[in-house]
Amino acid sequence: MQKEINKVELRNLAFEDYKQLKNSMIKSYPEMADSYWKPDEIEKLLAIFPEGQLVILVDDVVVGSALSLIVDEKRIDKKHTYLEILGNYTFSTHNPEGDVLYGIDVFIHPDYRGLRLGRRLYDARKELCEQLNLKSIVFAGRIPNYGQYAKKWSPKKYIEKVKHKELHDPVLSFQLSNDFHVLRVIKNYLEGDEDSKEFAVLLEWNNIYYDESPKLINLDKSVIRLGLIQWQMRSLSNIEALFEQSEFFIDVVSGYNSDFALFPELFIAPLMADYNHLTEAEAIRELARYTDSIRKKFQEFAISYNINIITGSMPLLENGNLYNVGFLCKRDGTSEMYTKIHVTPNEVHHWGMKGGSEIKTFDTDCGKIGIMICYDVEFPELSRIMANEGMNILFVPFLTDTQNAYTRVKHCSQARAIENECYVAIAGCVGNLPKVNNMDIQYAQAAVFTPSDFAFPSNGIKAEATPNTEMTLIVDVNLDLLKELHEHGSVRILKDRRTDLYDIKKIEK
Known part of the structure; x- marks a missing residue:
């Protein structure tokens, strides 16, 4: 192109x-x-x-x-x-x-x-x-x-x-x-x-849906297919190698007619190997040089493979401040940025990262979605605001080094699915990366979580990947089930809130 x-x-x-x-x-x-x-x-x-x-x-x-x-x-x-x-x-x-x-x-x-x-x-x-x-x-x-x-x-x-x-x-x-x-x-x-x-x-x-007795067909898309990429950390010689590996997975999930491809947080970290002689803060700022090129390439992939891509996350240097950001690259060629709002103590200590300040949802051809990077999912206020704006699917790209860190992400994501009556999809990195400081080990298990009611799995887990193994997870979620839940569920969490006593809202700046 x-x-x-x-x-x-x-x-x-x-x-x-x-x-x-x-x-x-x-x-x-x-x-x-x-x-x-x-x-x-x-x-x-x-x-x-x-x-x-x-x-x-x-x-x-x-x-x-x-x-x-x-x-x-x-x-x-x-x-x-x-x-x-x-x-x-x-x-x-x-x-x-x-x-x-x-x-x-x-x-x-x-x-x-x-x-x-x-x-x-x-x-x-x-x-x-x-x-x-x-x-x-x-x-x-x-x-x-x-x-x-x-x-x-x-x-x-x-x-x-x-x-x-x-x-x-x-x-x-x-x-x-x-x-x-x-x-x-x-x-x-x-x-x-x-x-x-x-x-x-x-x-x-x-047309397999042809009916000799014509009837109205529901034109709204209700079943959305998610493609989650459990990414293996590996040495990459250059950015072209990253693009080649990324395109492989996009091709795979697109081949199954997925509507979304979800990459993990900081999956581009192997590119920092060339800067391992620098301090950790200097190395990640060098990594930020790739961010705009990656956004442009993933926009091209979204068009070519007719799929909405959530690019996980990558560092962005803006006005001297370092942020953890990602991009929603839509199949219509447009893109929108999201920013990690809560940065971990580790990100502050080693990299000097700062948190973003914008909470928003995104309109797509598959309805309204939310995206939160890793640690953000442990703060329930964010997703509640998104649910109030009509979010049906929450995507959480994450990066965790240990199993107990993953447990926090997993159980908080399940809680967000239940309390907001939505689907939550999570995807992380697996494997080891010995030549990159502060990114040496990873633990992950991609999954899709559901609300807890009769129309959904009894354990609230729609599907899970094999832990710590590179793979994709292809999952269908039905938005019509959410509509039914909101109105006729055993409990109606969004409707039954006591907003006469408490409420959550954004602070307008």
Whole structure:
């Protein structure tokens, strides 16, 4: 990626986007430079089916699009050409009462490929298909590499080679990886498509939630998947090695469709090995030099892997003061900083750290969350303020050297889950780090804790990792259960507080 991305947005196409849409399409199809959508065609699509036309923007510039129609299933049972499915660009084939979402175009500007933005467009199409209660998504995909093999293989043979990963096709390989299956090959589909020899592959994705008796589908996401990373401290030669190891874990938890990845507190500490000849206070200030680069890289990972990343924590030097901070890198490309408010005596004595002064919650595409770094979870007032602001999930990146230190974090986290009727996810570092002063041993056990009532595990533990072993923990939490608990639980802790006698509130500065 050539420059830092500040924001990624996926939304419906507006006619005012046309100029940027055209520019990106021309860049995407250099071999068909004159085949871009014309203004009147876009205007028609927006008039007949506005919700089916999607764009993805990077820093407010359109860099990709997915366009579609609704058609009758019988149309795809017949052999057809691209012009026929478009009604020769009149879009007369669109039927609001049809049962199939037909994709008529998808593209991503070449400068923004590799960030999995195309996958986001496909995921948005799938959500639309489910929301509209349509049977499936169908489209005819080009096979642009087929021309290189047309003399020795039939399209059927070529498709089999791609399916078995013996060959890579930039279009077909992508579609198959997105759960589309091949219906049949269509001849003479797109006139002038020499790369594909005018063949296309009719592909389909089935909506498993389709109901022939249409009903409203709950559009709010209630089940959130958490990916907790129990990080092994190891020697790292440079920051690139840190990024490589981090990306491995992000790839793993993203591969399981996690909504969040949680890293531990100060997991970047191995980079201090180069400064072990300095005092501990000097060494950690050298480590702070990496913080901005790490934030930028994790923002890129959040976009590329379509996941919200909580970066654990790292030192930040600001106006001569040293803080322990982390970043919530959202999958839309934005980021927000959080700061450890209560620093431990050890952090003050060895590093000269100071505590932050802002208590806040964060809005995400999975609802409102809170983040507290390690020692902060031992102060119940903070999480109560967050709960009052609507927090459903509290994330706690931590770093503990001994089992009794971990016990404090664990049991306080469980208490926070019970008293605030929320989920609490914790993740820490494990192993030894002999070449870094004041960071030599670690003890951790990642876990997700729940409230204590009938809908939840009887011990209040949704899942736990193996202690002191590098691993990931993938856990689903259901926000609907929290809503039910708040209103109809055996006890209703948030509702039954005697605010006529006591209350907790922030001090406005």
